[in-house]
Amino acid sequence: MLFFTFFTFFTVSGTAVSDPIVHDAEHYILEAQFGERWQQEDRQLNRRLAELREKHGTPPNIVHIMWDDTALGEVGIPAIQSVRGFKTPNINQMANDGINFMRMYTEPACTPTRAAFQTGRYAVRSGMHTVSFPVEYSGMDAGEVTIAEVLDKAGYNTAFFGKWHLGDTEFSYAHKQGYDEAFFTPYNQVPSMWIPQAEVANVITGLYPDLHGEDQYDLDQSHQPRGVVWTIEGTKGGPSREWGPPPDIKNYWDIETEAQKRTLAFIDKSVADKKPFFISYQPILTAFFPDPREKKRLTANKNVGAEGLVKLDAFVGKLFEHLQSQGVAENTLVIVMADNGPFIHYGPRGMVETLYRGGKGDFTEGGVRVPMLATWPGVIKPGQIVGDILHVTDLYTTFANLGGAKKYIPRDRIIDGVDQTSLFLNGDGFSRRDYVMIYQGPNLAAGVKGRFKRDWKNAEVGLSKNEFYDLFTDPREMHGEMIEQFHVKSMFNRQRQRHELWIKKYPNRPDATPGPALTGLENVRPETVEIYTAPVDPKKLPFDPQEVSEQPLPFSGSDL
Amino acid sequence: MLFFTFFTFFTVSGTAVSDPIVHDAEHYILEAQFGERWQQEDRQLNRRLAELREKHGTPPNIVHIMWDDTALGEVGIPAIQSVRGFKTPNINQMANDGINFMRMYTEPACTPTRAAFQTGRYAVRSGMHTVSFPVEYSGMDAGEVTIAEVLDKAGYNTAFFGKWHLGDTEFSYAHKQGYDEAFFTPYNQVPSMWIPQAEVANVITGLYPDLHGEDQYDLDQSHQPRGVVWTIEGTKGGPSREWGPPPDIKNYWDIETEAQKRTLAFIDKSVADKKPFFISYQPILTAFFPDPREKKRLTANKNVGAEGLVKLDAFVGKLFEHLQSQGVAENTLVIVMADNGPFIHYGPRGMVETLYRGGKGDFTEGGVRVPMLATWPGVIKPGQIVGDILHVTDLYTTFANLGGAKKYIPRDRIIDGVDQTSLFLNGDGFSRRDYVMIYQGPNLAAGVKGRFKRDWKNAEVGLSKNEFYDLFTDPREMHGEMIEQFHVKSMFNRQRQRHELWIKKYPNRPDATPGPALTGLENVRPETVEIYTAPVDPKKLPFDPQEVSEQPLPFSGSDL
Structure with a gap:
């Protein structure tokens, strides 16, 4: 299919x-x-x-x-x-x-x-x-x-x-x-x-x-x-x-x-x-x-x-x-x-x-x-x-x-x-x-198609009522509907499947690309140097700071 | 005073x-x-x-x-x-x-x-x-x-x-x-x-x-x-x-x-x-x-x-x-x-x-x-x-x-x-x-004066935070303020005291005036007669229907 x-x-x-x-x-x-x-x-x-x-x-x-x-x-x-x-x-x-x-x-x-x-x-x-x-x-x-x-x-x-x-x-x-x-x-x-x-x-x-x-x-x-x-x-x-x-x-x-x-x-x-x-x-x-x-x-x-x-x-x-x-x-x-x-x-x-x-x-x-x-x-x-x-x-x-x-x-x-x-x-x-x-952040939270909107984030198992919205009649997304809008359920499923397929074909970058901060300034101040200089001697550490900066991070509240 | x-x-x-x-x-x-x-x-x-x-x-x-x-x-x-x-x-x-x-x-x-x-x-x-x-x-x-x-x-x-x-x-x-x-x-x-x-x-x-x-x-x-x-x-x-x-x-x-x-x-x-x-x-x-x-x-x-x-x-x-x-x-x-x-x-x-x-x-x-x-x-x-x-x-x-x-x-x-x-x-x-x-209904719920609004209904003892609103900065009345708006507290007190004094001087009618319903229609239907006719023989009752209709009612949800 x-x-x-x-x-x-x-x-x-x-x-x-x-x-x-x-x-x-x-x-x-x-x-x-x-x-x-x-x-x-x-x-x-x-x-x-x-x-x-x-x-x-x-x-x-x-x-x-x-x-x-x-x-x-x-x-x-x-x-x-x-x-x-x-x-x-x-x-x-x-x-x-x-x-x-x-x-x-x-x-x-x-x-x-x-x-x-x-x-x-x-x-x-x-x-x-x-x-x-x-x-x-x-x-x-x-x-x-x-x-x-x-x-x-x-x-x-x-x-x-x-x-x-x-x-x-x-x-x-x-x-x-x-x-x-x-x-x-x-x-x-x-x-x-x-x-x-x-x-x-x-x-x-x-x-x-x-x-x-x-x-x-x-x-x-x-x-x-x-x-x-x-x-x-x-x-x-x-x-x-x-x-x-x-x-x-x-x-x-x-x-x-x-x-x-x-x-x-x-x-x-x-x-x-x-x-x-x-x-x-x-x-x-x-x-x-x-x-x-x-x-x-x-x-x-x-x-x-x-x-x-x-x-x-x-x-x-x-x-x-x-x-x-x-x-x-x-x-x-x-x-x-x-x-x-x-x-x-x-x-x-x-x-x-x-x-x-x-x-x-x-x-x-x-x-x-x-x-x-x-x-x-x-x-x-x-x-x-x-x-x-x-x-x-x-x-x-x-x-x-x-x-x-x-x-x-x-x-x-x-x-x-x-x-x-x-x-x-x-x-x-x-x-x-x-x-x-x-x-x-990195999570697909909702989809919009015309007047319809599907909330993928808060939808819960068991007809949670948080899932489908009509943006003309419920612009503030206050009254999630299920029975009334089940006709758009599979429409949104297909929309998402198409979207995910395309991501497989053309993958996303996982995160912002890491690197040292604020380098390359001609008129650098001592405080700025401190920012991009390793604050402790890296030789005293059992790990490589560059490798640390490449570790993936969980998506958290302050990220959005 | x-x-x-x-x-x-x-x-x-x-x-x-x-x-x-x-x-x-x-x-x-x-x-x-x-x-x-x-x-x-x-x-x-x-x-x-x-x-x-x-x-x-x-x-x-x-x-x-x-x-x-x-x-x-x-x-x-x-x-x-x-x-x-x-x-x-x-x-x-x-x-x-x-x-x-x-x-x-x-x-x-x-x-x-x-x-x-x-x-x-x-x-x-x-x-x-x-x-x-x-x-x-x-x-x-x-x-x-x-x-x-x-x-x-x-x-x-x-x-x-x-x-x-x-x-x-x-x-x-x-x-x-x-x-x-x-x-x-x-x-x-x-x-x-x-x-x-x-x-x-x-x-x-x-x-x-x-x-x-x-x-x-x-x-x-x-x-x-x-x-x-x-x-x-x-x-x-x-x-x-x-x-x-x-x-x-x-x-x-x-x-x-x-x-x-x-x-x-x-x-x-x-x-x-x-x-x-x-x-x-x-x-x-x-x-x-x-x-x-x-x-x-x-x-x-x-x-x-x-x-x-x-x-x-x-x-x-x-x-x-x-x-x-x-x-x-x-x-x-x-x-x-x-x-x-x-x-x-x-x-x-x-x-x-x-x-x-x-x-x-x-x-x-x-x-x-x-x-x-x-x-x-x-x-x-x-x-x-x-x-x-x-x-x-x-x-x-x-x-x-x-x-x-x-x-x-x-x-x-x-x-x-x-x-x-x-x-x-x-x-x-x-x-x-x-x-x-x-x-x-009959209850004074809030007062407005210019951009300020005071909620008298939900205010609770103990700095409830539901009491004062600035309608320019908080038009949806979401963030009740206290400390920030205490300067309007006594202003609203005086406003209400003046209002209450005037009610004492010119009293309100307590309720809508009672009376029989839908009388006086020239082309009356049998259903209409039933509405204003006592549905049971009043002589069989130990109380007067007119006196009943004059009893005060509590104000309830369906009243507004």
């Missing part, structure tokens, strides 16, 4: 495209039904893109902004903001000027979503399925092919600014992963509190043990690092440098300011170069400490998430002005989105559910369904609400197609991202996806 | 208006601060209303539509509807043409909200605090003064069509409570299933015991009625009649069709009379059985609530066309709203939370914060989102003010409704209310 199914796919795929991208198995079920319609659409879309390229002299510029931990509905819908006590007029204006996507799926946490965006693959495939924390001693493998690498081959200027969060090994640095220019934090925002001032403010992390009173029981001086690096800058082929002074409460927000400044400057440089540009700016948005430069909060809500969004919103306004003044507004696709749901579990006050249940880390819709808005004057029609399913990996394939770079997408691995050019240009109802597989 | 506070109010109120309406005590705290600004606004607003009256020859017409069980956000926000699988384009258009209110509070269930709307008073004051079910043998007291009585005195044609749900006693019939014309169901939609066909479909209610197999233990034939009345029609001073054939699955939806037909006809009649009209149409919206006339559902969602909204939406479109064709569109305020939150506890599939937690019966925001939209071409500015607090009782006072009928509002009782003319005409930020008291 499996073999039959397998060969069926192969034939369909084989007849449709020569040198095809390998998609997840589910894709071919749709292609078998809609492949001809898609081909017709593609002919029209390709003509349209060729006309635009003719008109502007280059393929479109792409500015991608992706921030943290925001529930679907929190931006882009002014009515909802009126009940939450903050306003993002510039982001909301994007809903008037373009598309407000209501069903963009991501991975459930920062590192996995960012890996999926960069590679066009579910994070589980690149091994980047868990959230990295300082010091991680691992990172995204050099063998992954980022969207920057793909667009670079088609002649794009590429830049990454902001929160990278894809590892602290040198091979995983953004400018080693295909970006011409990079200014990035290897970690998330957690190190914002790892400063002497935070230690004094009773957030005792132990990073500065000289601030403790004497602890006679504190024997092992090798167990944790004595410092951290906030930001690294580099250019393709050029040196890597730590940016800014050593971490201090006065400087954290300077990272954001600098990332924004560099975003605008990179536009100017590319316009001067007469080259198309791709910029992914991933704001730090917030810190675990309020901005010490501010006397008064910007919102009635006052929580760090709302404050961060309002600050980002001001930059979005500036960005549009800048694109206009540089004469490239019409040839630029701007996308703003969140990376996963709100930080509702042990997160800061005010990070809450909006339309969906769950948040960061969860496989319920609240964890993986994020706000996303897109504008492209004259190409994307204004004022659209799009209810179709799309996935963060689709941006990879879609950007590649828009940039004329589809041929540079690797063919030796599964690319989950499908080309959604038709959805962006033709609007509601034109998605080429009706399914998503939702992983938590 | 209480006395001091009391006299303070009296002075403020006494100096501000002669022959003032008695409001809830909290109002005077605001009036003391903003009374002068309000007076200035009122002078301008009165000029504006006088100009409009001059232009149109009458004060404005008012069409009020209030349906059941809908969460804030379910209508008026197309982005949310796109994730729920249904569309109400005509109602949504009202958000473009007028105001989308994001903070309209009601009572938590049908009967209380409808009583509050009719009387301008919290339902607890009129004794109408619990949901009436067939057969109830009680109803809204004749001494209550409805908005129809108030507007009638100012020369309005008044009509009520649809779900009345304010008792089954003759004195509580809609045309005995001030409406010139009435066509109404004395109960809610529950009797829609009390038909022989439903009994056969295994919804055994016992209303038709001849459908049971023989039950040798069924002794008491007086315990329940043997039939029910669905709809009553009448005119002021005229006879009351049961409308339509005896309840049958084929006919339930005819009630809605007829209510809509009469709504449009009443507009025609009033235009012909050259009189302003006030119509409250309260749709049945749905039944506990699908509409047997339909072969196919109207929505992808398919649940009864969504289906009902889409059907209602078509009527809203027709209504606007009709007002236009009758030449009165410009002089008509149209308000559409729900009566309380969704029926999430033991209600039909697909009735779910949207932005807020809880539903019908709950004091959390999900129970009492409903969608409301209002249009008034040329008077209400288009495209507004209003985040101010208002309460369903405010419609009473506001309608009275718009109709030049404020002087007919009774002065011998508390009128909770405040005049919100300024909010309707001037928009966001112009509410004259920043507080709400939320009752569940």
